[in-house]
Amino acid sequence: MTVPRIGAAAAWRDAARELLSRGTPPEHVTWGDDAMARGLFDETPASVQPSEIRVHRSFVSVANSVVWHNDPQRFSRLYHMLWRLQSQPWLIGDRGDPAMAKLRAMEKNVHRCQHKMKAFVRFREIGEPAAPRRSFAAWFEPTHHTVEPTARFFQRRFGDMDWRILTPDVSVFCEGGTLRFDTDRPKPDLPDDAHEDLWVTYFRNIFNPARLKVQAMQSEMPKKYWKNMPEAASIPELISTAPARARAMAQAAPTLPPARMAQVQAMQRRNLSSWGGPISDLPAAIHSCSRCPLHVAATQAVPGEGPTTADLVIVGEQPGDQEDLRGKPFVGPAGQVFDEAAKRAGLDRSTVYITNAVKHFKFVPRGKRRIHQRPNVSEIEHCAWWLDAELKLVSPRLVLAMGTVAAKALTGSEANVSNRRGTVERGRLGSAVLITYHPSYILRLSDKAKRKQAMADLQDDLRLAVQEAEDLDGPNRPDH
Template sequence: MHRVSLPPVGTAKAWREAARGFLAARVPPEQIIWGDHAAAPDLFGDASLPPAGGPVSVPRSFVTMAETVVWHSDPERFSRLYAFLWRLKDAPHLMTDRGDGDLAHLRQMEKNVRRCQHKMKAFVRFREIGAPDAPRRSFAAWFEPSHHTVEPTSDFFVRRFSDMDWRILTPDVSAIFEQGKLSFQEGHTKPDLPEDAGEALWITYFQNIFNPARLMVKAMQSEMPKKYWKNMPEAAFIPQMIADAPARARAMAEAAPTLPPARMAQVQAQLASHASAWDGPAEDLPKAIRACTRCPLHCHATQAVPGEGPAKADLMVVGEQPGDMEDLTGRPFVGPAGQMFDSIAAEVGLNRKAAYVTNAVKHFKFTPRGKRRIHQRPETSEIKHCRWWLDAEIAQVRPRLILAMGATAAQSLTGDGTRILARRGTVETLPDGLPVLITLHPSYLLRVPDPAVRDRATAQFRQDLLTAAGMIAQHASCSREDMPH
């Protein structure tokens, strides 16, 4: 049985050398008793180490993890590391096995140590102890870490405070930095440090950056555990700051300006520009749409294509955008998709001439490919820009029902262009109470390569047009019943 007592300073290096020797000599974990300098000697342990063996190769990721875990406060940290290393020599893949319980425990210990290092960087509070006329200023701090993190964290303080002398005193190991040289000593008792002249300024700053309206006590204590408060001068004011937070938050709300700042006026103006404010004569609306330059689509399209149909139609049909033929003729729904719509509408008794037909986007978006212009789906920004014109058309026509064909029309009208196959055949209501019947776009039926899928989708489209015709007929019937006899 071998007994190893590791020193409080240089623990990582000492453990690494001992573990390398034991592993090279093939000493199993159960024959080693690991302990630190404070552990009581074992009656049956042999303090001698095995002779150095040949080179030992282990994954670099294990070495990195071990160099952190050795600073944990768990007395079993050394034995846990070696036991896992013993397994690792025959199965290097264990370092990537997330289901391994031993590795998970070591990773948690590693995380705890790193968290303790972070707290040490955040919560060490120095006080000046040197003479005013000394060539180098000198500071000291008292800290009580949860783990043995002074040695592995000291390099941070060396880099940060290399122009002064300082010491971080703890019950375990203390770091001393004097004249540019770092050394370590065994622990100290808590010293009686002098008051700091700059402490009052720091506390004033701390109190002023505290936002009572965003106070979350549990989250604060998670980041600043109460065990550190006793050594932090500003912590003495935290309980009163928490108690005063509700009253301070109310006072802040009451003192807030009632008018929005200038930047909010700009935002509101931008939002207003997206809401249709068209109030001209109905006969001027198509001309205004054809002159539209609200988005870059007008740069390449032949022309904008406004809707057409009766000025007060009960049904408004909204498609995606003009196609190639619509772009050239300036009329909506005259291409292959429009012809399919006309054909199926006639089958179910839906009068195309009695409906107002238009598109969510008024310009043709395409990609040139030789002599052809290949349709491209509009982007969200383009749909939002064209919603200005669609709102104007809806306001003028005032339909009883809107038939939204395809994802772009659904997105423009309802704000959601997803799950069209699942939503088709359903009626959704706009904020003003106007019903919108979701259906497929005829161009989808023309693109489906599978005949069975195409036939099924065409039947669904036909059923949706039949539903629209029935809703319009029902409304007309109700209107006649309401007329005086």
């Protein structure tokens, strides 16, 4: 029996029904398609009226897939099983039967080939720009004869355009929404597609080197299909560079605490100032701090300095390069600006307690220099443990916050310092907090007039701090 390559499923069913109606056993039938030469003793049996034949729907489903397999014996295998099912209908569910197991495996192979066709066909535009419908063509080399059973998928997906999929076996054409099939078409010389570069760029960007598994990839995207896929030219390079790219991704990835740490971190924030040792032990405790990663790169922690009976505590941002090396607050360029402003304001530095919101120097190396970096919220919150401990032990009448970081640490607000300068706010611990500029802000001003004005404002705020500290009639009592 000859089954044509186009319309094979329906042709095999008709032939099998006729042979079964005639009672023709499988060993008396030679099956082939129209590409196979006719045998010397082959003959076409006379047609008879087929009788009603009943078969389980599961076999019909298996047959509709297996007829498209590339096994030359596929038609014979199907008819042999159909013959057996007439007397042994339970075989359709017998997974231990070798013949039935073979058909199930062939069915699976055909479904897999259909999936590959849907995934790996790459169209190129061949139509004229002025044509009423756009036209596309693709060359594909399927493992099995899956063009005809898969054509409906492409017809539904690309119903608004004309297209053709050419293969070494059966090719399909869709023109005006109508399908037609042809055989033995040569491989066409398809034009370059302007969209391929964009597609390849997209493919390269979604390639995840950290999840590369070459064998698994080739299982899903067999190398036999690569030659007709434009993005496949990038795969060897993407594979060879994957280890280095994965390492770079890992190094650049942010580290996130596990979910259970949220409760622990919330508890830490509620108990930031629980340190309760004697004042004499506080500098040593600060020096041994490792509460945040800043301690790793810094030379040392820099605790506050000054009398612990001071009415005024002055809080800056963090140690600078010189402070980090010498272990004392405000001894670098910003400290010199502060000393000059304090002298003009009539403030004796030896009478106040000077410290920083963050105790370690945060920087990035650039050549031989260490470039200052602003502390983030996490680092400010971790160091608030020590700042709160200092404030509780000194118990000042007033705290002067110099700069945004100090204001954030003392009040919890990051609002613009320029709009708050010269005002007294209530701190997190209930202390009175006067807001002013940080001396480093003045150093960064390139305009001489603005720098002079900012210096005058800092001096005014220092005078106000001295006056407010004296006027407050008790510790930790803001006047508003």
